[in-house]
Amino acid sequence: MSLELNENAQTILLAFSFVFGSMVGSFLNVCVHRLPLGLSVVKPRSRCPKCEKPIAWYDNIPMLSWLILGAKCRNCDEPISWQYPLVEAITGTLFLLVYWRFGLTPATPVYMIYCAAMVVVTFVDLTDWTIPNEITYPGVPIGIGLSVVAMVYPGTGLQLDNPLEAIAAAFGAGGFLYMLDKASLLFLGKRGMGFGDVKLIAMVGAFFGLWGAVITIIVASFVGSAVGIPMMIADRRKEGANEGPYLPFGPYLCVGSIIAMFFGPDIVALYTGYLLMPGAL
Numbered sequence: 001m002s003l004e005l006n007e008n009a010q011t012i013l014l015a016f017s018f019v020f021g022s023m024v025g026s027f028l029n030v031c032v033h034r035l036p037l038g039l040s041v042v043k044p045r046s047r048c049p050k051c052e053k054p055i056a057w058y059d060n061i062p063m064l065s066w067l068i069l070g071a072k073c074r075n076c077d078e079p080i081s082w083q084y085p086l087v088e089a090i091t092g093t094l095f096l097l098v099y100w101r102f103g104l105t106p107a108t109p110v111y112m113i114y115c116a117a118m119v120v121v122t123f124v125d126l127t128d129w130t131i132p133n134e135i136t137y138p139g140v141p142i143g144i145g146l147s148v149v150a151m152v153y154p155g156t157g158l159q160l161d162n163p164l165e166a167i168a169a170a171f172g173a174g175g176f177l178y179m180l181d182k183a184s185l186l187f188l189g190k191r192g193m194g195f196g197d198v199k200l201i202a203m204v205g206a207f208f209g210l211w212g213a214v215i216t217i218i219v220a221s222f223v224g225s226a227v228g229i230p231m232m233i234a235d236r237r238k239e240g241a242n243e244g245p246y247l248p249f250g251p252y253l254c255v256g257s258i259i260a261m262f263f264g265p266d267i268v269a270l271y272t273g274y275l276l277m278p279g280a281l
């Protein structure tokens with residue numbers, strides 16, 4: 001279903017994907033800020049949190065405005081967090097990679113939206129320590145619905161075309177993390193992860209199936225321990241509370257699921273190829 005394009009058109013579409021993604025990222029910044037507060041993400045227009053002056057369109061150009069303004073509000077000199085251009089750059093890069101990987105197929109817009117959702121989940125979890133239900137609740141049925149679409153229309157480029165697997169993976173992966181959380185509470189006396197993570201992995205299962213969920217959890221655990229344990233040690237030194245520091249697991253699940261989105265089938269093919277190799281088992 002992927003069309004053949006000449007090299008120039010391809011370059012233009014890649015550049016367009018990046019610019020478009022960074023503009024979407026600009027909107028995602030608003031979502032990251034407002035969703036945890038229960039505010040509308042469409043209105044009012046963005047304004048400076050300090051002086052409340054609405055931000056003009058020319059001061060709202062992804063990444064560039066932040067650089068040109070020297071990371072300060074034009075009106076009151078309030079510093080503007082580097083989180084804003086970071087979210088824009090990450091979203092732009094993800095959109096570019098999605099187009100590069102999935103080309104002119106229906107999977108491209110779907111996975112761009114998926115990446116946008118993961119960017120919001122990541123930054124809300126990092127800053128507010130919650131995972132927005134506004135994303136995970138619709139995410140599960142949308143993932144299952146897409147698997148029906150992919151089953152009916154072959155060649156969409158979507159990874160999962162089996163609705164039964166989508167449902168099984170949503171409940172299976174969600175149930176697995178739920179039990180892990182309960183077991184952690186029972187044996188270690190502290191919560192492993194929150195219920196938000198359970199809903200998030202259910203969404204991942206609905207989008208990418210059983211293998212997608214497995215790859216996501218494995219990648220998340222590796223990245224989580226590589227990044228999280230040093231952070232936890234650094235945190236413990238300055239913290240007296242016996243609650244212990246909160247370690248968001250959501251961002252790692254997001255990273256894991258994006259790896260599964262890009263490379264899931266390749267990883268599974270490599271793995272099964274390895275199992276089929278003479279002498280592997």
Ligand SMILES: [Zn+2]
Nearest residue numbers: 048051073076
């Ligand atoms: Zn201001």
